[in-house]
Amino acid sequence: MNKPRIIGLTGSIGMGKSTVAAMFEAAGVPVFDADAEVRGMQGPEGELIDAIEAAFPGSTGSEGVKREALGAQVFADKAALARLEALIHPAVGKKRKAFLFEHADKPMVVFDIPLLFEKGGLEAVDTVVVVSAPADAQRERVLARPGMTEQKFEHILSLQVPDAEKRARADYVIDTGRSLAETGEEVAALIARLEQGQ
Template sequence: MKKPKIIGLTGSIGMGKSTVAAMFAEAGIPVFDADAEVRVMQGPGGELLPAIEAAFPGSTGPQGVDRDRLGHQVFADKAALARLEAIVHPAVGARRAAFLAAHADKPAVVFDIPLLFERGGHEAVDAIVVVSAPHHEQRARVLARPGMSAEKLEHILSLQTPDAEKRERAHHVIDTGTSLAETRAQVSALIAELLAPDAGTGS
């Protein structure tokens, strides 16, 4: 049986990846949102709470993971972050496999994965789509978020593959430094290209 084409969607913080993912979904392409799955598994009654609490005491409560408390325990501590990822990533992988099985009859699916390159996920997709915008626009978007600081932004960026490298390694780049209508047009054109008979990964 023919499998769906797997589109790996990624982009650094503040690049508009969530907006582009929503456009794919609106066009009828099923989207697996890795971050959203993590939020559910770390939310009230989430399946990951016992393991996270055991590894990071005091980081969970009735509402699930306390992001501030957990953040204080892993921020700028690579060993702690690795321990957290060892809990989260296998669970996300299992959910992703179930998602793929549920949509096995679709022509294409999107894996929305922020750390696609950093975690080697790019090797498991058929086409890599990177969402990008000019650096000044990225910075302005992120610093406008509640609780964000220049220091936090720099730390987050230090953990991510640089945007220029992502663009270089992508099969396709969606530029969100334009209007929403122009971005949507780029997404529509890309979907048509990716779903064309005998379409490859692109240039």
């Protein structure tokens, strides 16, 4: 049985990955958004709520995971973070398997994986597409987010593989440091190339 070509879409914070993922989706390419799946499983009535509460008492409520309460328990505690990831990653893996089964007849699908280089998963994708923009554009976008500070931004960057390294390891790079229309044209051209098996 043919299986779709799996595109691993990644990029550092503020690079425009969500925008590019939406462009793939608008062009008819199914997108698996790992972060959105996690949010769903941690939201009200989410399937991971009971397990997270059992492992991290007081971290959930009627609205699902209380991000700040959970963050306080795992932030700066590698063992606690590993316990949390051991709950989340297998659940996401199951969702991804179901997604692939559902779209088995498609020529390609996108796995939107923010931490593809940092947390692993390269073996699960056929082609790596990195979304990138100039550092000043990235900084401006991230610092415009509610609640973001220079300190938080620097901390997030310190946890991510540098953009230059991601670009060097990518099969393709999408530049979002230009107009949305130009980025859209670049995505459309890439989809055409990938459909031709390049």
